[in-house]
Amino acid sequence: MPYIDPHIHVSARTTDDYQRMHAAGIVAVVEPAFWLGQPRTSVGTFQDYFSSLIGWERFRASQFGIRHYCTIGLNSKEANNERLADEVMEILPLFLGKDGVVAIGEIGYDDQSDAEDKYFRLQIELGKKFEKPILVHTPHRAKKEGVLRSMDVLEEHEVPPHMAIIDHNNEETVREVLDRGYWTGFTIYPDTKMGKERMANVVQEYGSERIIVNSSADWGVSNPLSVPDCAAVMRERGIDEADIRKVTYQNAIDSYAASGQFNPADWEESFSFDQAELMEGNSVLRGQAPKSGSS
Amino acid sequence: MRQNSSSVEYAINYREIYQQRLLESDCEALSKSALGAARESTRPSELVEVWAMIGAKCAATPVSQELSNKYPVYSHLMELPLKDLMKSMALEETCRSWSGECEDFVLLLERLYQTADVQEQQLIISVLPLLKSPERFLYIATEAARTNIVPVFSALALNNPFPQEHFSENQWNQMVLKTIFVGCNIAQIVGLHERHNSALSETIFQYVRERHSAHRSVPSAVVELCERQLTESCQLQLNTIKPDLRKE
Numbered sequence: 001m002p003y004i005d006p007h008i009h010v011s012a013r014t015t016d017d018y019q020r021m022h023a024a025g026i027v028a029v030v031e032p033a034f035w036l037g038q039p040r041t042s043v044g045t046f047q048d049y050f051s052s053l054i055g056w057e058r059f060r061a062s063q064f065g066i067r068h069y070c071t072i073g074l075n076s077k078e079a080n081n082e083r084l085a086d087e088v089m090e091i092l093p094l095f096l097g098k099d100g101v102v103a104i105g106e107i108g109y110d111d112q113s114d115a116e117d118k119y120f121r122l123q124i125e126l127g128k129k130f131e132k133p134i135l136v137h138t139p140h141r142a143k144k145e146g147v148l149r150s151m152d153v154l155e156e157h158e159v160p161p162h163m164a165i166i167d168h169n170n171e172e173t174v175r176e177v178l179d180r181g182y183w184t185g186f187t188i189y190p191d192t193k194m195g196k197e198r199m200a201n202v203v204q205e206y207g208s209e210r211i212i213v214n215s216s217a218d219w220g221v222s223n224p225l226s227v228p229d230c231a232a233v234m235r236e237r238g239i240d241e242a243d244i245r246k247v248t249y250q251n252a253i254d255s256y257a258a259s260g261q262f263n264p265a266d267w268e269e270s271f272s273f274d275q276a277e278l279m280e281g282n283s284v285l286r287g288q289a290p291k292s293g294s295s
Numbered sequence: 296m297r298q299n300s301s302s303v304e305y306a307i308n309y310r311e312i313y314q315q316r317l318l319e320s321d322c323e324a325l326s327k328s329a330l331g332a333a334r335e336s337t338r339p340s341e342l343v344e345v346w347a348m349i350g351a352k353c354a355a356t357p358v359s360q361e362l363s364n365k366y367p368v369y370s371h372l373m374e375l376p377l378k379d380l381m382k383s384m385a386l387e388e389t390c391r392s393w394s395g396e397c398e399d400f401v402l403l404l405e406r407l408y409q410t411a412d413v414q415e416q417q418l419i420i421s422v423l424p425l426l427k428s429p430e431r432f433l434y435i436a437t438e439a440a441r442t443n444i445v446p447v448f449s450a451l452a453l454n455n456p457f458p459q460e461h462f463s464e465n466q467w468n469q470m471v472l473k474t475i476f477v478g479c480n481i482a483q484i485v486g487l488h489e490r491h492n493s494a495l496s497e498t499i500f501q502y503v504r505e506r507h508s509a510h511r512s513v514p515s516a517v518v519e520l521c522e523r524q525l526t527e528s529c530q531l532q533l534n535t536i537k538p539d540l541r542k543e
């Protein structure tokens with residue numbers, strides 16, 4: 001069964017991860033632009049980061065039979081450096097209209113500061129201009145308040161709910177987000193926060209409509225196989241295959257499809273990979289035995 | 296004159312192929328308005344907007360068998376999505392109607408290249424030979440020769456007359472070596488024989504020896520190229536390993 005991880009920071013992961021992801025059935029990933037664990041200090045490093053999301057990382061993923069898409073945006077943490085944030089806002093339009101950019105994001109609140117609010121709103125408007133879905137990061141502290149405030153702001157800016165994904169939900173926020181009509185993302189973490197068992201409970205209680213599972217794996221303790229692992233737990237629980245498919249594959253497609261850039265045909269038919277065609281000296285394979293396959 | 300003919304020929308065929316692929320699509324009106332907007336563009340952001348419009352509106356159109364058969368040497372231009380060809384022609388349009396400082400267009404194109412995705416970098420490299428005074432874009436071509444992204448490297452090294460005409464001997468030799476390393480077909484390098492030199496033969500000979508020691512195979516075309524200008528002593532050494540060299 002094919003899976004999509006609609007939120008994973010694969011730039012921070014190793015080639016072993018890519019191989020395991022491919023073996024576990026992950027056919028496509030979305031890498032949202034985020035921060036790198038410490039704040040950047042110049043616009044050039046943002047530009048190079050965005051370029052790598054549409055360039056090198058896209059190619060790197062393809063070498064392992066995985067289609068790579070991304071979202072482009074100024075994250076909430078770094079929105080707090082206003083001088084830099086203005087410069088970043090200026091270069092976002094260079095990237096938002098590119099092929100394979102499926103949303104503006106991840107944007108939203110972290111500390112819920114005034115600066116975060118300002119750039120959240122500016123980017124919502126930018127997303128509307130580019131007709132892109134909006135991927136909303138919700139804060140880990142004061143979660144519920146942050147989720148409600150994010151949705152209020154989206155409504156103020158008249159974003160139709162099917163054009164926004166509210167991410168990193170938990171049992172406390174799921175009801176309200178679903179009721180207000182948004183795509184509802186859940187991040188499966190290895191230890192704390194939301195886990196696989198709890199995710200299965202959520203699907204049993206709320207069904208599969210508009211619910212999306214992701215790993216948000218990055219440079220921290222995280223699991224790039226969260227999506228297939230979670231599907232396995234749901235299967236053990238006896239959750240219907242059709243529901244599992246929705247929350248681990250189909251809803252990801254439907255939520256990002258509004259961008260016009262997320263098309264299953266990209267990985268279903270035309271995408272077969274042959275690592276033998278790739279470099280030995282200069283690729284990430286570095287002389288390993290090439291493998292062939294198709295995704 | 297011999298040096299330039301490949302570029303001239305390339306440009307003529309490139310334009311013809313674009314026109315004929317347009318005819319087979321229903322994107323002629325789109326092309327007209329996109330190229331018109333490109334003519335007015337003076338900043339990277341404006342050209343990026345034109346590209347985004349093309350990306351959103353240009354429908355994928357398969358190439359007819361008839362057209363494919365007509366240009367057997369240019370199959371790579373047939374495989375390029377029409378929208379990418381159109382983006383490249385928009386770029387060429389901006390270049391041709393540029394009325395500002397010459398240097399400013401170079402800066403614009405460099406910025407465009409630095410912020411481009413994989414497909415866009417490929418199309419920029421493919422259209423370089425069509426641009427006025429292409430030697431201005433040597434820096435971009437050199438970046439493409441250095442990249443780890445194979446499709447972008449291939450857009451420069453294979454079926455593209457730019458390196459033959461503008462690369463120094465060292466750049467040329469490095470590019471041919473890298474083509475061998477990444478396992479691309481060297482027969483597709485434009486000017487492979489015209490630009491060949493004894494230093495390159497020597498370096499390829501080192502490579503062949505390394506592969507032999509590692510019990511790995513070598514394409515026969517690579518061995519043939521190696522032998523074109525090999526010193527006598529190297530040729531003698533090559534002869535001793537040739538019988539048990541694994542060919543591809």
Ligand SMILES: [Zn+2]
Nearest residue numbers: 032034106216
């Ligand atoms: Zn994230």
